[in-house]
Structures are given as structure tokens and as C-alpha cells.
Amino acid sequence: MGVPEHSPDAHAQDPTGQQREPGEPTVVVSHLDIIYRVFGAGRARSNKGQDDGDNAEPAALLNRLTQRSRNVGGVRRVHAVKDVSFVARRGESIGIVGRNGSGKSTLLRAVAGLIPPDGGEVWLGGRAALLGVNAALVSQVSGARNVMIGGQALGLTKAQVRERFDEIVDFADIGHFIDLPMSSYSSGMGARLRFAISTAAVPDILVVDEALSAGDAQFRAKAAERVKQLRDQAGTVFMVSHNNNTIRQTCTRVLWLEQGQLVMDGEPNEVLPAYSRAVSGRSQGRARASGGRGRGRGRPRVHASSAAKKRNRRVRPQDRRDGRQPGREADGESQDEQ
Amino acid sequence: MSREEARRLAKQYGLQQVGVRPTLGSYLKDLWRHKSFLLTMSAADSVARHQNNYLGQLWAVLNPLLLAFAYFLIFGLLLGTGRGVENFVGFLTIGLFTFLYMSAGWNYAAKSLVGNVAMVRALRFPRAILPLSVVLAELLASMPAFLVLVVIALLTGERPQLSWLLFPVAILIVAVTTAGMGLMSARLVHGARDLANLVPIITRMLRYTSGVFFSVATYGDLLVEKYGQQLRPVADALVYQPVAVSLTMVRETLLGEVPMRWETWAFASGWAVLLLTVGIVVFWRGEAGYGRA
Numbered sequence: 187m188g189v190p191e192h193s194p195d196a197h198a199q200d201p202t203g204q205q206r207e208p209g210e211p212t213v214v215v216s217h218l219d220i221i222y223r224v225f226g227a228g229r230a231r232s233n234k235g236q237d238d239g240d241n242a243e244p245a246a247l248l249n250r251l252t253q254r255s256r257n258v259g260g261v262r263r264v265h266a267v268k269d270v271s272f273v274a275r276r277g278e279s280i281g282i283v284g285r286n287g288s289g290k291s292t293l294l295r296a297v298a299g300l301i302p303p304d305g306g307e308v309w310l311g312g313r314a315a316l317l318g319v320n321a322a323l324v325s326q327v328s329g330a331r332n333v334m335i336g337g338q339a340l341g342l343t344k345a346q347v348r349e350r351f352d353e354i355v356d357f358a359d360i361g362h363f364i365d366l367p368m369s370s371y372s373s374g375m376g377a378r379l380r381f382a383i384s385t386a387a388v389p390d391i392l393v394v395d396e397a398l399s400a401g402d403a404q405f406r407a408k409a410a411e412r413v414k415q416l417r418d419q420a421g422t423v424f425m426v427s428h429n430n431n432t433i434r435q436t437c438t439r440v441l442w443l444e445q446g447q448l449v450m451d452g453e454p455n456e457v458l459p460a461y462s463r464a465v466s467g468r469s470q471g472r473a474r475a476s477g478g479r480g481r482g483r484g485r486p487r488v489h490a491s492s493a494a495k496k497r498n499r500r501v502r503p504q505d506r507r508d509g510r511q512p513g514r515e516a517d518g519e520s521q522d523e524q
Numbered sequence: 525m526s527r528e529e530a531r532r533l534a535k536q537y538g539l540q541q542v543g544v545r546p547t548l549g550s551y552l553k554d555l556w557r558h559k560s561f562l563l564t565m566s567a568a569d570s571v572a573r574h575q576n577n578y579l580g581q582l583w584a585v586l587n588p589l590l591l592a593f594a595y596f597l598i599f600g601l602l603l604g605t606g607r608g609v610e611n612f613v614g615f616l617t618i619g620l621f622t623f624l625y626m627s628a629g630w631n632y633a634a635k636s637l638v639g640n641v642a643m644v645r646a647l648r649f650p651r652a653i654l655p656l657s658v659v660l661a662e663l664l665a666s667m668p669a670f671l672v673l674v675v676i677a678l679l680t681g682e683r684p685q686l687s688w689l690l691f692p693v694a695i696l697i698v699a700v701t702t703a704g705m706g707l708m709s710a711r712l713v714h715g716a717r718d719l720a721n722l723v724p725i726i727t728r729m730l731r732y733t734s735g736v737f738f739s740v741a742t743y744g745d746l747l748v749e750k751y752g753q754q755l756r757p758v759a760d761a762l763v764y765q766p767v768a769v770s771l772t773m774v775r776e777t778l779l780g781e782v783p784m785r786w787e788t789w790a791f792a793s794g795w796a797v798l799l800l801t802v803g804i805v806v807f808w809r810g811e812a813g814y815g816r817a
Contacts, residue, residue: 210537216530225717271525273533299542300645302816307527308542309534316646323643324565326572335568338561339647367575 209276212311212391212422213297219305220267220292220446226260266292268446269306274439276311279423281437281454283430283461289446290426291395297424298393312390312421315340317381317413329355329364329371329379336383350386357412358382359405378405385412392420396427430458545812548805555650562653562660569661584668588624592617599737608742610781614680618778619736619771621669622695626702626767627727629662633706634723637714637814644815651814652807655710659703663695670695677778687784691777697796698770704799705766707807714814734767741772766795 266289274280282290295301298314323332333354337347355364358379360371368376394413417423417436427433433440433454440457442450444464450457525533534541546554574583595616599605606612633655637644640654674691678684713720734740744759762768764787773792775782 211533211539212537214530214534214539216525216527216534271530273525273530295645296543299648300815302543302813304816307530307534309530309539310542311537311539313648314542315648324568324572326575327568331564331568331571334564335561336647338558338564339649344560344564367572 211273212276213274214309216271217306218267218270218296218303218308220296220301221304222264222266224262224264266446270448272441272451274422276421278439279417279437281433281440282424282426282443283433283440284443288443290443293443294393294395294424294426310391313341314391314393315389316393316395317384323368323380325369326367328366329360329368332368333383337386340387342387354382354386374402381409385416388416388419390421392416392423394425434458543812548808551650551808551811555652558649558653561649562657565653565657566660566664569658570664573665584665585672588621588669592620595620595737605738608739611680611779614677614682614779615775616737617676618673618775621673622698622771622774623731623734623736625662625666626698629659629702630705631723631727632658632662634709634713635720637710638717651811652707655706656703659699659706663699682778682780687777694774694777697792700796700800701766701770704803707803711807711810730767735771740768764791
């Protein structure tokens with residue numbers, strides 16, 4: 187089975203990277219399920235999307251007893267991505283929105299082929315790479331060695347990495363620190379170097395996990411420019427961002443995840459307002475996600491109405507106890523609203 | 525979109541499914557393509573090993589030397605386990621340094637998948653790189669200690685002979701054995717991480733039964749003498765188990781009093797090939813699942 191060659195005209199049509207006609211499928215995600223096994227997690231008291239809903243305080247003892255039967259040893263299962271299906275095409279730039287812990291990063295990693303599915307299938311056309319400041323490297327050794335490790339892990343040869351070495355170091359702008367162990371870097375410096383390394387190669391499928399939040403303002407601007415370049419060169423782009431403006435400017439399509447489920451899949455000006463409404467609505471009282479009315483190009487779609495109903499049936503004490511988090515996000519969103 | 529539709533669509537456009545095991549052939553090819561990545565990882569790892577010290581890499585030599593001194597005090601002088609061995613210092617240091625390499629390589633390799641989950645979830649590469657690179661890293665980190673062995677052999681009155689040329693070969697065979705053990709246990713520990721707790725216990729048992737500070741051959745003969753011929757299989761198992769036979773093989777190259785025997789080399793190489801083959805197959809069969817939370 188051959189990997190389709192990168193067709194040169196796919197990104198040549200429009201240099202802005204927007205409104206490109208979607209081409210052939212490059213990513214097929216079919217009924218994807220990902221379940222984390224969390225070790226040493228103890229009793230149930232988490233607002234991550236687990237399928238066994240948390241009960242209120244008085245039922246804590248009962249809860250504990252029932253939990254015990256479900257958890258072998260100290261292991262808890264967190265159902266992070268539930269039955270997500272979609273098809274991404276060449277030339278598409280897909281943003282993923284959702285609240286903290288809704289499974290965005292997990293979905294991204296699965297799309298990049300880094301976390302094997304527990305159920306369902308993921309098909310890729312070409313090489314996928316995760317671009318993220320969290321991409322782990324060896325912290326005890328020097329930045330220079332890490333450039334070699336990271337570059338080669340991205341599929342470059344040793345010679346190619348050496349060729350791009352200066353460019354990477356210049357971009358990361360960490361000066362003589364390049365010869366010191368990465369553990370001595372400030373968090374911003376580490377993030378900058380990791381970003382520079384992970385953008386050294388252009389993959390067919392680019393997966394960006396909040397990479398733009400790294401470093402200071404100056405670096406963020408530089409990083410945004412770099413991501414834009416990559417996006418124009420890569421066949422298909424996925425990105426997670428909490429900034430709706432970023433998504434609106436750069437994405438041709440938005441997936442909205444809620445507790446691991448795909449709530450809505452459509453154009454940005456369709457999904458983003460609905461998502462903002464749902465998030466700000468949730469912070470005031472109960473959220474009611476608006477329906478997935480998006481016109482699809484034959485795309486799979488999870489209907490928001492059923493997903494939202496299912497969700498609303500569950501009592502989620504975390505939401506009420508800690509209204510700060512959804513509220514804060516809602517603030518960010520309301521500024522984004524036109 | 526049903527599962528079948530998705531599958532048909534993916535096949536139609538020649539997409540490749542992720543999270544499925546590649547064929548063994550393509551896996552090995554992929555591994556071969558990543559050989560320079562393996563070397564880079566190993567070099568970085570071996571440098572990192574002794575980095576948080578003032579004396580740095582000197583500890584790669586000091587550490588085993590100090591340990592050898594302690595063992596010499598306890599087993600050589602106090603307990604007298606060196607009976608039947610003329611050059612006990614040489615015998616002990618060769619056994620100890622080789623064993624330390626094997627046990628460290630095996631222990632690190634066993635935890636290499638579980639300990640590097642972040643890396644597994646960030647970068648794509650054949651996961652066998654992880655256990656293989658730590659075994660190689662440990663080999664690089666042990667190089668100074670192995671050189672010290674040659675110096676000790678000279679100092680303790682061994683005369684250089686042709687067999688010394690086989691010393692690096694013996695170390696290489698030991699490394700292959702260690703890699704095989706590491707690959708196997710990396711998968712097991714990833715599958716059930718509780719097994720990681722057993723690794724140090726097994727290591728401890730091997731340390732005391734593999735003839736690090738006594739001669740397994742002499743001990744085996746003693747057993748047979750005392751309890752009769754029916755214990756011959758036990759004695760043979762003691763002598764020819766992978767770790768013991770590895771130590772003997774390395775000793776045969778440097779110590780004049782331990783003569784070269786073809787059985788030792790046949791068994792040691794046999795174990796190396798067998799363990800590496802089984803290790804690769806076992807590890808490869810789990811490839812689709814690594815990184816799963």
C-alpha cells in the first residue's frame with residue numbers, strides 16, 4: 187500500500203492557506219475510543235471525562251464501594267475519547283475546540299499515530315508529526331544533543347540535522363545555552379528549543395498542540411509565522427487552541443469536543459459561535475449545546491442534540507463546585523464573539 | 525459513516541492504518557533505518573548517566589572499582605569464596621564488572637518503555653529503539669570499566685596472549701544477550717508494570733547464583749561429589765545458564781587459569797542469538813500497543 191505523494195498543487199492554489207478546495211482524504215478516523223489507565227489514582231473524584239459519573243457527597247461511601255469493584259488495584263480508567271469519527275482531506279486546516287480535559291490533546295496524539303486506539307481505527311496518508319512544546323526530549327543532556335535526537339526522531343538523517351542545526355539554534359535563540367543540559371534551561375527556553383526542533387521537518391500531516399503559547403511575545407509572533415509556513419507546506423493540519431481568533435483565522439473547519447465526544451463538526455463561523463454560547467451558558471447555569479446544523483461535505487457527524495442530552499442527564503458536581511474554570515474560559519470566548 | 529465505509533474509503537486512497545503491528549520484515553527494516561538515531565540516543569544516554577557529579581565520567585571507573593574492593597573484602601578475605609581460584613582479584617573484577625553491565629542494562633531496558641511514555645507519545649519511531657539504546661548506552665558507559673579490567677589483569681600477573689583479542693568479542697556477545705533480555709522484559713513490564721518490581725529481585729538472585737565471586741564449575745562439581753550423579757543436571761544448569769556462562773566466557777579471554785572451552789562459547793553465543801531473536805519477536809508483537817495509556 188503506497189503512501190500518496192504530496193501533490194504539489196494542493197497548497198499552491200492559495201498562499202493564505204484558506205479556502206483551499208479539500209482534496210482526497212488524508213486522515214480517516216473511525217469510531218475512535220481511547221481509554222487511559224491511570225495508576226495510583228485512588229478513588230473517583232475527577233472531572234475528566236470518565237463514563238461513570240461522580241456522585242454527590244452523601245453517596246461518597248457507596249460510590250467508593252462501587253468504584254472499588256470496577257478498579258483493579260490502584261488503576262482508574264478514564265475514557266478520554268469516545269466514538270469519534272471524521273474524515274480530513276488534503277488542504278484542510280482543522281481546529282479542535284473544547285474545554286480543558288475534553289480530550290483534544292489525546293485526539294491529536296491519536297491522529298498523529300502516537301497513542302494506539304482502544305477501539306476504532308485511524309488511517310493516515312503519509313507521515314504525521316506532532317508539533318508541540320511538550321514533545322519530550324532528554325533533559326539531562328545538552329540542547330545540541332537534543333537537536334540531534336529530535337531531528338532524527340522526526341525522520342531527518344544525521345547530515346540533514348547538521349545542515350539545519352544552526353537554523354534551529356538561531357530560531358530558538360538560546361545562545362551559548364545550547365551546550366548546557368536542557369535541565370538547566372528556563373521553561374521558556376526549553377519550550378523554544380523544543381518548538382524549533384519540532385518544526386525542523388515538514389510532515390504530510392501536521393498536528394499542532396498549543397505550540398503558540400510558548401515563550402515570550404516576540405517568540406510567539408515568530409512561532410506563529412513558522413506555523414503558518416508549515417501549514418502552507420503540510421498537506422493537512424490539525425491544531426488545538428483556546429483562542430477562537432486563532433482558529434477563525436487559520437482553520438477551514440472546526441471539531442468541537444465535549445467529554446471526549448464529537449459534538450459538532452463544521453465551518454468555523456458555524457461551530458465557534460455555538461461553542462462560545464455553550465461555554466458561556468454553562469458558566470451561568472446549565473449549558474445546552476446548540477445542534478450540529480453544519481452543512482457537511484459527506485462528513486460523519488455526531489449530532490449535538492443527542493450528545494448534549496446525554497450529558498445533561500448526568501450530575502457533574504465538579505462543574506458546580508468549581509465554576510471558576512468554565513467561567514474563565516467563557517470570558518475568553520465572550521471577547522471573541524463578534 | 526460505518527466502520528466498513530471508513531475502511532473502504534481509507535483503502536481507496538491508500539491510507540495506512542496506525543496502531544497496527546507492521547510485518548516483522550518491515551519492522552526490522554524500519555529499525556535499521558533508525559540506526560543512527562539509536563546511536564545518538566545511546567550516546568546521549570551514556571553521557572547523562574554520570575553527569576550530576578563533580579567527578580563526572582570518572583565514576584564509571586571508580587564505582588565498579590570501589591564495589592570490587594568491597595566484594596574482595598567480604599567474599600575474598602572474610603568468607604573465602606575464592607577457593608580454587610588463583611587470581612581471585614582478576615576473577616572477581618571480571619565477573620563483577622560484566623555482571624554489573626548485564627544487570628544495569630537489563631534493569632534500564634525493562635523500564636525503558638514505561639519510563640519514556642512522554643517520548644513515545646511525542647515522537648514516532650520503532651519502539652525497540654528504547655530498550656536497545658539503553659543497553660547500548662550502558663555498554664558505552666561501561667567501556668572505561670572494561671578497559672580497567674585489562675589493566676587489572678596485567679597488574680595481577682596475567683600475561684597477554686592471543687585470547688585477549690577475543691575479550692571485545694566476548695563483551696559484544698554479552699551485550700547481545702543483555703539486549704535480548706531487555707527487549708523481552710520491556711514488553712512484559714509495559715504490559716504489567718508491576719513486573720518491574722520483580723526485576724531487581726531476579727537480578728539479586730542472579731548475582732548470587734551466577735558465580736560473580738565464586739567458581740560455578742567448582743561449586744557444581746562439589747554438589748555432584750556430595751550428593752551423587754543425579755545432581756549433574758543441576759550443576760550443568762548452574763554453569764550454562766546465560767549469565768553464568770557469559771561471565772565464564774569473559775574470564776576465559778583474560779585469565780590464564782581459566783582455559784578456553786568451546787562449550788562455553790557455544791552456549792554463550794547460543795544464548796545470545798536465542799534471547800535476541802525471542803526478544804525481538806516478543807517486543808515486535810507488542811509494537812502496536814506501546815504508548816497506550
